[in-house]
Structure formats: structure tokens, C-alpha cells
Amino acid sequence: MNHRIPFYRVNWVNTSFLFGITVLGVVAAPIFLFMHDLNWIMWSLFAFYMVATGLSITLGYHRLFSHLSFKATWPVRLFTLVFGACAFENSVVHWASDHRRHHKHTDHDEDPYDISKGFFWAHIGWILFKLNAPQPIDNVKDLQKDALVRFQDKHYVVIAFIAGLILPAVIGYFVMGGMVGALGGFLVVGALRVVLVQQSTFFINSLCHTLGNQPYSTRCSARDSWIMALVTYGEGYHNYHHEFQHDYRNGVKAWNFDPTKWTIMLLHKLGLVSNLRRVPESKIVAAEMREAQRKAEARLAELNSKEGTICEHAMARVDELLVQLKKNLSELESSVSQSLEASRSTLRQWQRETRELVRRLRDLRLVNA
Numbered sequence: 001m002n003h004r005i006p007f008y009r010v011n012w013v014n015t016s017f018l019f020g021i022t023v024l025g026v027v028a029a030p031i032f033l034f035m036h037d038l039n040w041i042m043w044s045l046f047a048f049y050m051v052a053t054g055l056s057i058t059l060g061y062h063r064l065f066s067h068l069s070f071k072a073t074w075p076v077r078l079f080t081l082v083f084g085a086c087a088f089e090n091s092v093v094h095w096a097s098d099h100r101r102h103h104k105h106t107d108h109d110e111d112p113y114d115i116s117k118g119f120f121w122a123h124i125g126w127i128l129f130k131l132n133a134p135q136p137i138d139n140v141k142d143l144q145k146d147a148l149v150r151f152q153d154k155h156y157v158v159i160a161f162i163a164g165l166i167l168p169a170v171i172g173y174f175v176m177g178g179m180v181g182a183l184g185g186f187l188v189v190g191a192l193r194v195v196l197v198q199q200s201t202f203f204i205n206s207l208c209h210t211l212g213n214q215p216y217s218t219r220c221s222a223r224d225s226w227i228m229a230l231v232t233y234g235e236g237y238h239n240y241h242h243e244f245q246h247d248y249r250n251g252v253k254a255w256n257f258d259p260t261k262w263t264i265m266l267l268h269k270l271g272l273v274s275n276l277r278r279v280p281e282s283k284i285v286a287a288e289m290r291e292a293q294r295k296a297e298a299r300l301a302e303l304n305s306k307e308g309t310i311c312e313h314a315m316a317r318v319d320e321l322l323v324q325l326k327k328n329l330s331e332l333e334s335s336v337s338q339s340l341e342a343s344r345s346t347l348r349q350w351q352r353e354t355r356e357l358v359r360r361l362r363d364l365r366l367v368n369a
């Protein structure tokens with residue numbers, strides 16, 4: 001078995017850290033909690049660190065720095081750079097460079113976390129092993145103009161250890177009294193929280209390219225899943241995100257669970273962020289309609305190539321909806337090309353019909369096969 005692991009390709013620094021922090025977070029922290037527990041101040045600190053670190057990755061590293069989906073004042077940039085470092089996912093310069101390459105080459109060899117190399121590779125393998133030569137950091141020059149970003153890149157390791165592991169231990173020492181409190185802060189607020197936030201990020205690269213629907217496009221493997229949104233601070237609507245990567249929203253629908261989007265909206269109300277980028281509603285609905293048409297034509301071609309006949313009643317409704325969809329889509333595309341925005345009620349109606357078509361396609365069956 002051992003001879004199959006390419007040891008000469010192992011990234012020993014990353015592997016040792018990930019192995020060590022996982023043992024501390026998943027084994028040592030539960031043993032500590034079984035023996036000592038934490039007081040309410042320390043549990044509040046744990047909750048704060050979970051939210052601050054998680055959102056610094058999704059709101060800061062991802063939507064702000066990698067995709068420039070809004071502009072942020074220096075306090076927001078500073079906060080997300082400090083707490084983003086506390087997730088131990090590298091400096092924002094490296095993170096954003098990898099992520100921009102992921103969007104540019106999704107599912108291909110140059111994609112750092114290419115899901116076509118397997119679930120394990122996309123989840124964590126790309127961090128543990130060095131398969132290809134390191135890529136040049138040449139796609140984040142815009143970020144490197146920011147002095148705060150340059151400072152974080154230069155001192156990333158020091159910031160991460162001090163703010164992410166040592167500070168929780170120091171706070172634990174003072175609020176719980178002595179070394180037991182310090183150990184609790186280090187193991188629970190530090191190590192366990194790092195493991196949880198890291199796994200949440202890793203799931204976006206693995207499960208969000210594996211589980212869920214593709215309502216906007218099947219050009220790449222990215223998928224929408226509300227279940228994944230629950231554990232990724234709203235990043236689970238990954239199919240939408242890959243189709244419209246500069247939109248500050250990932251869960252674009254009002255009912256989507258996207259706490260990162262809600263935080264950006266709140267910061268906007270407080271005047272701390274500005275220039276929120278949104279894709280016009282008509283473009284989003286047009287993408288859904290094009291995808292539904294493609295799926296309908298592929299499904300009908302598949303059924304027609306098989307023996308048997310399609311249930312006449314079900315087929316009649318699908319035909320009717322498909323004809324209507326093509327008519328609506330051409331109307332929508334011509335208004336989009338003239339930069340006209342269709343009325344909200346019309347878009348809603350077309351969206352309802354599109355979804356009915358997708359639903360009915362799932363129910364189409366061959367009879368007399």
C-alpha cells in the first residue's frame with residue numbers, strides 16, 4: 001500500500017500542519033471539553049471566532065478580494081485580512097490567485113482544485129501534494145496595490161498564529177483563570193474552530209462541485225445546494241456563482257440562505273462597503289431559460305432514441321411549455337441586447353413556466369417500452 005503514496009510529492013509543511021491541527025481539534029479538544037468544559041464567555045468567544053473567521057473567508061477572501069464584487073473601507077479590509085489569516089488558509093494573495101485560476105480553468109488541469117481529478121484531490125489533496133510546478137502569482141496585481149494586503153501577505157504566519165491560536169489562549173487564561181482556561185482557548189476556540197472553518201471551505205471545492213442542481217449552466221461541474229449553503233456561510237449556491245462570479249450574492253433568491261450576502265447588505269447600510277455588483281434579473285432568468293431549453297431538448301432526444309412511446313398527455317404539456325419558453329426567451333434576449341429590463345411580473349411568470357417545464361421533464365416516462 002505504502003509504495004503507492006507519492007512521498008516525494010508530499011507538501012510536508014501543509015501536511016504536518018493540517019494533520020497536527022486536526023488531531024488537536026478533533027481528538028484533544030473533545031477530551032478537554034469532556035474533562036473541563038468552558039464557561040459562557042469562552043463559548044461566546046468560540047461563536048465570535050467561528051463567525052468572524054468564516055465570514056472573513058467568504059465575504060473577504062472570496063467575494064471581496066478574489067471577485068471584487070464590492071468595495072470595502074479599510075476597517076472591513078483589515079478585519080477580514082486578520083481573521084481570514086486565522087483560518088490558516090494562506091495569505092489572501094495566494095488564496096485569491098488560486099481561486100481566480102479555479103474560475104478561469106474550472107474542471108481542467110490548470111484548475112488548482114480540479115474536481116475531475118477526484119473528490120479527495122478537490123477537497124484536500126491539492127493542499128497536501130505538489131503535482132505540478134508552483135504557478136506564478138501573476139493574476140492578483142490589483143490586490144497587491146493595497147498596502148494592507150501586502151502587509152498581510154508578508155506577515156501571514158505571525159498574524160495567523162498570534163490572532164488565531166495564541167490570543168484565544170491568552171483570553172482563556174484571564175477569563176477562566178490559569179492554564180486550564182488557556183488550554184481550552186487554544187484547543188476549542190483555536191484548533192477546533194480552525195478545523196471546522198477549513199472543512200467548510202474545503203467542501204466548497206469538493207461537495208459544491210458534486211452535490212446539487214445546475215439551474216443556470218452545465219458548462220462546468222459547479223452545483224447549487226441549499227444543504228451546502230447551511231455549512232458554508234451561504235456559498236452553496238455554487239452553480240449561480242460560477243455563472244455570475246462578480247455578483248456579491250451567491251444565493252440570489254430572496255429565500256436563499258446566504259449569511260455572507262446579508263452581512264454585505266448590512267455593512268452597506270452602515271456605509272462600510274459600497275459598489276455592490278448585481279447581475280440584472282433579466283440576465284439571470286435568461287440563463288435559467290437557456291439551461292431549461294437545453295435540458296428539455298436533450299431529454300426529448302434521449303427518450304426518442306429509445307423503444308416505446310412517451311405518455312401523450314405529459315408530452316403535450318411539455319411541448320406547449322417548450323414552445324412558450326422559446327418564444328419568451330427570444331423576447332427576453334432581444335430586450336437584454338437593447339439593454340431593456342423586462343417587468344418583474346413578466347420575469348416571474350417566465351420563471352414559473354421554466355420551472356414547471358423542468359419539473360415535468362423529470363416526470364416524462366416511456367410507456368409500452
Ligand SMILES: [Zn+2]
Binds near residue numbers: 242
Ligand atoms: Zn468552484
Ligand SMILES: [Zn+2]
Binds near residue numbers: 062066099103241245
Ligand atoms: Zn469564486
